[in-house]
Amino acid sequence: MKRKKYLIIIMIIGIAATAQSQIQHPTAWLRADSAMLNAAYWTDVSGNGLDATPSAGSMPAAFSRMNFNKCFEVGGTETFTLPLGINDSRQSDVIVVYETYDTTYENALWQVQLDTAKRIGQTTRRILNDNGQITYDTANRLKPVINYLAQSWRTPEICAPTLTLCAADSLPLYGRIAEALYFDRRIGDTAVIQWISYLAVKYGVTLAQTDYLDSRRNVIWDYTNHPDYSASIAGVGRDDSLDLNQKQTCFADNRMIIGIVETQNIASLQTGNNEDNPAYIADGDFIIFGMDGALPAVSEIYTQSGETYEVVGRSMAQVTGNAHTYGTLILLDTAVVETCHGASLQEGPVLLIDRSGTGDFPTGETEQVQASGTDSLGHYIYNGIHWDTDRNGRDFFCFALTMPDTTDTPKALAVDGGNNGTAQDNMANDGRRDAKSCVPTDPDNRTDNEKSPFPITHYRLSPNPNHGRFVVEVEYPEVQDVTVTVYDSDGRLLLTLSGKGQHTYRFENSVPTAGHYLIDISSPSEHKTLKMLVN
Numbered sequence: 001m002k003r004k005k006y007l008i009i010i011m012i013i014g015i016a017a018t019a020q021s022q023i024q025h026p027t028a029w030l031r032a033d034s035a036m037l038n039a040a041y042w043t044d045v046s047g048n049g050l051d052a053t054p055s056a057g058s059m060p061a062a063f064s065r066m067n068f069n070k071c072f073e074v075g076g077t078e079t080f081t082l083p084l085g086i087n088d089s090r091q092s093d094v095i096v097v098y099e100t101y102d103t104t105y106e107n108a109l110w111q112v113q114l115d116t117a118k119r120i121g122q123t124t125r126r127i128l129n130d131n132g133q134i135t136y137d138t139a140n141r142l143k144p145v146i147n148y149l150a151q152s153w154r155t156p157e158i159c160a161p162t163l164t165l166c167a168a169d170s171l172p173l174y175g176r177i178a179e180a181l182y183f184d185r186r187i188g189d190t191a192v193i194q195w196i197s198y199l200a201v202k203y204g205v206t207l208a209q210t211d212y213l214d215s216r217r218n219v220i221w222d223y224t225n226h227p228d229y230s231a232s233i234a235g236v237g238r239d240d241s242l243d244l245n246q247k248q249t250c251f252a253d254n255r256m257i258i259g260i261v262e263t264q265n266i267a268s269l270q271t272g273n274n275e276d277n278p279a280y281i282a283d284g285d286f287i288i289f290g291m292d293g294a295l296p297a298v299s300e301i302y303t304q305s306g307e308t309y310e311v312v313g314r315s316m317a318q319v320t321g322n323a324h325t326y327g328t329l330i331l332l333d334t335a336v337v338e339t340c341h342g343a344s345l346q347e348g349p350v351l352l353i354d355r356s357g358t359g360d361f362p363t364g365e366t367e368q369v370q371a372s373g374t375d376s377l378g379h380y381i382y383n384g385i386h387w388d389t390d391r392n393g394r395d396f397f398c399f400a401l402t403m404p405d406t407t408d409t410p411k412a413l414a415v416d417g418g419n420n421g422t423a424q425d426n427m428a429n430d431g432r433r434d435a436k437s438c439v440p441t442d443p444d445n446r447t448d449n450e451k452s453p454f455p456i457t458h459y460r461l462s463p464n465p466n467h468g469r470f471v472v473e474v475e476y477p478e479v480q481d482v483t484v485t486v487y488d489s490d491g492r493l494l495l496t497l498s499g500k501g502q503h504t505y506r507f508e509n510s511v512p513t514a515g516h517y518l519i520d521i522s523s524p525s526e527h528k529t530l531k532m533l534v535n
Contacts (some may be wrong), residue, residue: 022215022241023191023194023195023215023241023242024183024187024188024191025046026046026181026182026183027046027048027050027182027183027184027185028044028046028048028050028052028082028084028163028180028181028182029044029045029046029180029181029182030042030043030044030045030052030080030082030165030179030180030181031045031178031179032063032069032070032071032072032177032178032179033069033070033071033178033273033274033275037059038051038059039058039059040053040057040058040059041053041054041059042054042059042080042082044082045243050082050083050084050182051082052080052081052082052165053080053081053082054078054079054080055077055078055079055080055081056077056078060072060073060074060078064176065273066097066099066144066176066178066203066204067144067202067203067204067234067249067250067274068246068248068249068250068272068273068274069178069202069203069246069273069274070178070273071097071099071176071177071178071179072176072177072178073175073176074166074172074173074174074175074176074177075174076172076173076174077172078166078173079164079165079166079167080164080165080166081162081163081164081165082162082163082182083160083162084112084160084161084162084163084182084184085160085161090152090153090154091150091151091152091153091184091185091186092112092120092150092151092153092182092183092184092185093148093149093150093181093182093183093185093186093187093192094110094122094148094149094163094180094181094182094183095146095147095148095179095180095181095195095196095199096109096110096122096146096147096165096177096179096180096181097144097145097146097147097177097178097179097180097199097203097205098144098145098147098173098175098176098177098178099142099143099144099145099175099176099178100124100140100141100142100173100174100175101142101174101175102140102142102174103139103140103141103142104140105140105174106123106124106125106126106140106171107123107124107140107171107172107173107174107175108121108123108124108166108167108168108169108171108172108173109121109122109123109124109147109165109166109168109173110122110163110164110165110166110167110168110180111128111163111164111167111168111169112153112161112162112163112164113161113162113164114130114153114154114161118130118154119168119169120151120153121168121169122147122149122168123168123169123171124137124140124145125137125138125139125140126169127149127151128168128169129151129153130153130154133169143205143253144176144178144203144204144205145205146196146199146200146203146205146207148192148195148196150186163182165177165180178203179199179202179203181195190213190217193210193211193212193213194213194214194215194217194242197212197213197214197220197221198214198215198239198242198244200212200233201220201234201235201236201237201244201246201249201286201288202244202246204234204249204250204251206230206231206232206233206234207233208230209223209227209230210223211223211224212233212235212288214237214239214242214284214286214320215239215241215242216241216284218284218320220235220237220286220288220318220320221233221235221288221290221318222318226290226316226318226394228292229290229291229292229315229316230290231290231291231292231293231294231463232251232252232253232290232291232294233288233289233290233291234249234250234251234252234258234288234289235249235286235287235288235289236248236249236258236259236260236281236286236287236328237281237285237286237287237288237320237323238281238282238283238284238285238286239283239284239286240283245274245281246274247259247260247261247274247277247279247281248260248261248269248274248277249289251289251291252291252294252295252313252315253294253295254333255295255296255332255333255335255336256295256313256330256331256332256333256336257269257330257331257379258289258328258329258330258331259277259279259328259329260277260279260281260287260326260327260328260329261277261279261328261329262279262327262329265277265278265279266329266331266375266381269329269331270331270375270376270377279326281323281326282321282322284320284321285320285321285322285323285326286318286319286320286321286323287317287318287319287320287323287326287328287387288317288318288320289315289316289317289318290315290316290318291313291314291315291316292314292315292462292463293314293462293463293464293465294463294464294465295312295313295333295336296312296335296336296337296339310400310401311352311398311399311400312336312337312349312398312399312401313332313336313397313398313399314396314398315396315397315398316359316394316395316396316397317387317388317394317395317396317397318393318394319387319388319393319394319395323387323388324386324387324388324389324391325386326386327383327384327385327386328385328386328387329381329382329383329384329385330351330381330382330383330385331375331379331380331381331382332348332349332371332379332380332382332399333378333379334348334374334378334379334380335378336399337349337380337401345401347370347371348370348371348374348380349371349380349399349400349401350368350369350370350399350400350401351368351369351370351371351382351385351397351398351399352366352367352368352369352397352398352399352400353366353367353368353369353385353395353396353397354366354395354396354397355367355389355390355395356392357390357392357393357394357395357396358396359396361396361398369382369385457474457475457476457477457526458473458474458475459472459473459474459521459528459530460472460473460474461519461530461532464530464532464533465532465533465534465535466532466533466534466535467534467535468510468511468512468513468514468534469508469509469510470508470509470510470511470532471506471507471508472484472497472505472506472507472508472519472521472530473504473505473506473507474504474505474521474523475503475504475505476503476504476523476525477503478503479501479502479503480503480523480524480525481498481499481500481501481523481524482498482499482505482521482522482523483496483497483498483520483521483522483523484496484497484498484507484519484520484521484522485497485519485520485522486509486511486517486518486519486520487517487518487519487520488511488515488516488517489515489516489517494511494517495509495511497509511534513534514534514535515533515534516531516532516533516534517531517532517533517534518530518531518532519531519532
């Protein structure tokens with residue numbers, strides 16, 4: 001009889017909230033950060049006694065960190081084995097959180113041996129089943145990964161099947177493993193979403209195309225209504241049913257750190273573990289952050305009264321429960337500003353927070369926060385940030401800094417950071433100005449539009465960086481024609497796009513290869529240049 005095999009890496013289903021629902025708990029639950037760790041075995045915290053035995057005879061002494069939580073470093077020889085017993089349902093769901101060190105070599109995740117020839121399991125690229133194998137990826141990802149596999153399988157021919165972590169199909173794991181959950185049954189879509197949401201918040205993993213759910217099925221990240229802010233997702237929060245108490249997180253590929261922490265405890269954000277942070281969060285309180293691109297990327301550019309401002313890190317914060325009462329501290333990597341602006345800024349860029357919950361940053365509802373300084377590890381510090389103070393459920397935020405005028409049409413773009421007499425001279429070496437605020441401090445003789453944090457002319461390049469396909473959006477206050485030209489790093493003209501008779505334009509196109517590009521936007525009133533990186 002033919003049986004189906006199912007692989008679900010990232011779910012794409014949104015689930016409605018039901019406050020009183022309970023989460024299904026695993027048959028075996030191994031966590032590297034558990035206080036119940038024993039020197040001789042990896043304790044199963046599910047309470048079912050399925051402890052994992054390390055191959056070396058004792059647990060690894062050294063811990064690493066994955067989003068401020070402990071994880072085990074494994075160097076290709078360490079494995080962990082736990083007994084399963086006979087699974088009468090002949091079904092299993094396994095979730096593993098891991099990180100590999102390179103993209104070249106296939107790595108093992110886990111395996112259950114059914115007899116001398118048959119097994120089920122998974123590597124970083126293949127599913128193993130009792131009928132063969134299925135390839136699902138061609139390279140490893142150099143970030144923390146949550147991998148979920150649901151399989152049906154035949155009754156084993158050996159009496160005592162075992163689950164082995166960090167080994168599969170004679171392959172080892174070189175990297176880190178933080179958590180593993182085994183279910184001796186199919187748990188269903190809602191439970192999968194709940195568990196991978198918990199793991200995503202804890203280990204800073206971005207889930208694609210799904211709402212995040214807590215153990216009560218409350219939506220703590222609303223992807224359904226805000227899909228544009230899913231390029232990077234991270235958060236803090238507490239869920240006692242899952243033993244989650246995440247007080248700090250790495251955001252935007254570690255370019256930003258956000259934590260519920262007092263200024264005097266900033267060391268826990270720099271080098272400590274999550275458990276070293278003494279801050280308190282109540283059960284059910286979450287703040288989840290999502291970004292529309294990757295840092296360092298210029299999300300948007302605005303022009304006002306002859307000044308041009310880069311806006312980086314356009315993001316959204318969604319608040320659940322009473323998390324609006326917590327003060328947070330943000331550390332922004334100064335390298336983000338150096339990449340976008342050509343040099344670090346003594347005062348740092350201005351943090352803009354749109355309290356309206358619209359993402360439009362309207363006048364009168366946009367708060368400005370100046371960095372209080374820098375830390376010893378090269379971060380701008382923004383402290384005492386409260387989110388969702390008006391209780392509308394969300395805030396939008398970004399960082400604004402001034403940029404130089406780039407009105408000359410580029411001839412070439414240097415990509416090595418050197419001064420070679422090309423357009424690099426215009427882009428990085430002329431007249432950079434410190435950013436103090438993107439709102440003029442002198443209110444005299446200014447219209448309402450001029451007082452707005454987001455000025456009259458609006459340029460947007462997204463996503464940036466990208467994989468070749470991009471969108472350029474331009475909005476002028478009045479109707480006028482526009483021409484968009486795209487140059488490669490050698491100054492060659494690749495594309496010319498134009499529009500007439502509108503005040504809002506949207507151009508979607510692509511370039512064939514990875515590299516650095518310049519995008520010129522010309523109109524009778526203005527001429528601006530955007531930088532684009534294609535991976």
